[in-house]
Amino acid sequence: MTTDSVSLKVKERNPETPFVLRAIWFFVFGWELTGIWILVAWALNASIIGLPLGLWMIDRVPQVLTLKARPGLVVTDIKSGRSEFMPARSVPFLLRAAYFVLFGWWFSLLWATLAWLLCATIIGLPLGVMMLNGLPAVTTLANS
Numbered sequence: 001m002t003t004d005s006v007s008l009k010v011k012e013r014n015p016e017t018p019f020v021l022r023a024i025w026f027f028v029f030g031w032e033l034t035g036i037w038i039l040v041a042w043a044l045n046a047s048i049i050g051l052p053l054g055l056w057m058i059d060r061v062p063q064v065l066t067l068k069a070r071p072g073l074v075v076t077d078i079k080s081g082r083s084e085f086m087p088a089r090s091v092p093f094l095l096r097a098a099y100f101v102l103f104g105w106w107f108s109l110l111w112a113t114l115a116w117l118l119c120a121t122i123i124g125l126p127l128g129v130m131m132l133n134g135l136p137a138v139t140t141l142a143n144s
Helices: 018-044 051-059 062-067 091-116 123-133 133-138
Strands: 010-013 074-076 082-086
Touching: 010 018, 010 133, 018 051, 018 082, 051 062, 051 133, 062 123, 062 133, 091 123, 123 133
Parallel strands: none
Antiparallel strands: 010 074, 074 082
């Protein structure tokens, strides 16, 4: 075996955006944009055609709210320089689908509305942000 055929891959955590930038983003754009984002996602979830995009948007709520990095690893191939995101392990698809049909679609809308309203108060802000960061798990049992 030659060294040309060996490909070295480096795994690292998905990098976080610095806290100060995340806080500025939240107060300038994140809170308002997240409210619109959730409404658009739920309008898409109301139709079968828009459901995949709506669920994708719900999974991205923590990123829209505070620029939170998605859980998982970034794998970089040293030889080619190509990076690829590997999401964290999640619950099996069939269990996630059954949960979404029975509970996730209606409960997560209530959860998101309450969390968004909590973010409007100084006292409720930490809990509201935590609830919105957990919205993907409440909707489809996805890793948040």
